[in-house]
Amino acid sequence: MAIYKTLFADLTKDKYSLIRRVLIAFLFVLTVINVIIFLSWDSFNKMEANEKMVQHTHLALRNFEILRSNLIDAETNYRGFLITGDTSFMSAFKASRDSMEHRVKQLDTIVSDNPRQLLLLDTLKKDIQKRVNAFSQSLDQETSQASSKESYAIIYQSQRLLDQMGAIIDSAEKEENVLMKQRNKEQEAATHQTRITIIIFTIMVLSILLVALVTIISELNKRAALEELLKSVLDASPSGIQSFQSLRNHTGKIIDFRLLQANKTSYDLLPSLPRALEGKTMLQLYPENLKDGLFDKYVNVVETGVPINIEHSSQSEKRKKWYHIIGAKLGDGFTITITNITESKKMKNDLENSMNALRRNNKELEQFAYVASHDLQEPLRKILAFIDRLRSKALSSLNEESISYMDRISIAADRMRTLINDLLTYSRSGKEEAELKEINLNVLLPQILSDLEVIIQQKQATITLESLPVLDAIETQMRQLFQNLIINAIKFSSPNRLVKVLIRSEYLKSITGNIITKDQLNNDSSCRIYVEDNGIGFNNQYAQKIFQLFQRLHGRSEYEGTGIGLAICKKIVSLHHGTIVAEGKPGEGAVFIITLPLHHLVSSEAISHMEETSDLNG
Structure with a gap:
């Protein structure tokens, strides 16, 4: 079930990953487009402002030209009147004068943002006023029959003022021309910048769209491959796998489930079902689920999210069938695996x-x-x-x-x-009431030696006990185990030397783990106990045989016994989930190595059951 959940999770994760990437790409493109719009709008504003400034400069130049023309017309009409005395020149002069005043006022508005031009215009206004005053004075003199010499003096002075005003207008026009060039350059730069900006960001948007398109296609291909993998895994499963979507009424209560998908095994498992399962409802396919309570269990899975793991039976025409059903919530529905366990x-x-x-x-x-x-x-x-x-x-x-x-x-x-x-x-052995308790071998072994005191003295044997572990075991069986091993070591002693037996131990990380210190012990730790003697030993090819029932390596005339003692030892060690092996060298001695767990994570009743099963298996 876990692999199917994982694959469904991968598909869901892949789906949300794709949506997230598309959303990020969309937001990025939208941001870029907004930046382009802003920069373009800013550039267009600058272009529009530059255009207005250029038009402003053109207007200033045009008014300066008209003002110059008015000055020249006024001078011409004035001289014409002086020379001819024709009053029509006086009317034209007055018209030119009025036009000059109007142009000066316009220029005063136009160049109001340029202090230098305002200064020139102010000087120009003063000169124009002087010129107008000079015209008026000359006309008065003409009217009073002034001498020609005085009139020419006035004309000469007027010419000098005219030249001075022409120079001021030239300066103003030059200033406006400089501004014109500068604003034309700014306009060209703004236009160029706008074009470059639009081109760059258009390329960026196209690139992003292309990357997004490639990513989406790649993700869709990956999703299709994952869906294909999921389908192949589902179809290869020995269990039927089906996914259902909840069908609810207007109050939100689940009234049925619609089958979304079913693997190939579902059809093989339930051959009576129609070939096209998808789209049908559960009560159409399994109407008996409502009667036997299975439908309510599925509803509980969807509503609470608590999975089910049950065995369910159904009665067919031929025989009763059993199924193992595991169900887990998936969205607003659930997925089940059905295994035929009949x-x-x-x-x-x-x-x-x-x-x-x-x-x-x-x-x-x-x-x-x-x-x-x-x-x-x-x-x-x-x-x-x-x-x-x-x-x-x-x-x-x-x-x-x-x-x-x-x-x-x-x-x-x-x-x-x-x-x-x-x-x-x-x-x-193993039939007595199994009572696991903490056994201190440092206490138990001296008691065993005390019980064997007579045979030890008869053989003049030396039994050496080193530090031994404390472990969970059945006391009577541990007593019998070590008693048999010590008797065995004394019995098969060499006639050429006194009997010496050494019993020592070491701690292991686990039953097959590395050696550790006492400070490193935990619930999984084990111990290894060595029972070493200097007896007659044996050939290692018989290391397994000596633990078999009635197996002896020596005749009864040499060493008494029935060949059952070591078999009892092996049975006791096995019942304690341990191992016992023997190693020997002929003429030098033997060592029996017992490995036992220090703690049992099972109860005494479980030990008793295992002992019973062991007996049943022979």
Whole structure:
């Protein structure tokens, strides 16, 4: 289910990523367009302002030219009147004078933003006023019959003022021409800048649009590939996978679900369904879901977001079928995986029936073993009892051969009794009430040595205990484990040297991990315990064989025993989720290495169940 959620999440993420990129590109293009509009508007404003300034300069030049023309016309009419005395020249002179006054007023408005031009215009106005006054004075003299010499003096003075005013007008026109050139340059620069700005930002917009188009196409291709991958994964799944969308009434209550998609396995899993599932509603496809409560569970998944993980059965015409259903919310709907577990359910039931049968057989075998051991030991007791009677009553009447036979019968009976007891011990190991508790081996091992004090003294054995761990275990089984290993080390001792046994330990990070210190212990830590001796040893090719039931490497005449002790050790270690291995060198000794977890994360009842299962499996 997780992989399908991941793929759906990738598709959703890819979708939102594409939308985000498109939105960012759109906003960027919109920003660039706004910048272009602003810069273009600013450039056009500048162009318009420059155009107005150019027109302003043209108007100033034109008025200066007209003013010059008016001055010349006034001078011409004035001289014509002086020379001819024709009053029509006087009328023309007055018209020119009035025009000059009007042009001066216009120029005063036009050049009001230029202090230099205002200064020139002010000087010009004063000169014009002087000229007009000179004209008026001359006319008065003409009227009073002034002498020609005085009139010519006035004309000469007027000419000088006219030349002076012409020079001022030339200066003003020159200033306006300079302004004209400067404003023409500014206008050309603004026009050029506007063109460059529009071209640059147009290229940028086109580039961004092109990149956005390529990105969108790439994202769509990736999305299509991901959708294809999702479809192939869904179709390859052994489980049926279906996605549904909620259908709600006007109050918002879910009244049905519409199937959005179904993988190929859905059709194989439910062959009775129509070939075209998509678009149909759940109650059209599975009307029984409403009756058996499955529909309400799906509604709860959508409304609460809590997934379901259930086993559901359906009755077909032929037989009852079981399905494992996992459902999870997806948008305003949900996705389910449906797995046909009919066969596994049948196998589980068959296995449970077999387990029950095995438990019954195991209990019967336990009863049989108890009865058999009791019934077998009873004849042995009688055999040994009659042997003892023969020894006490008829020993003197028996010959040496008969006594030898009687001894051999007694030894065989003792060996038979030992074998029966060892078998009972092996079958009962793990049968007692399993009570896990904290066992301090530094306390338990000295107690075991105390119990074995007689055999240790007889063999003059030296048992050395180093620091040992504290672990969770069943005390009786730990006692039996180390007792068997110590007895084994003493039994298979070398006749050429005194027995020495060393028991030491080390801590591990885990059951198969590296060696650590005591300060680094945690709940997963384990311990490794070594039981080393200097006995007769063995060839390592038999390292596995010695843990098998009834397996011996030496004859009974050399070393007594039944070959069950080490098998019991292996069973105890296995029940504690540990391992035991042996390494040996012929003539030098052997070492038994036990690895056990320090803590068990299972209960005592679980240990008991595992022991029972272990017995059922032989």
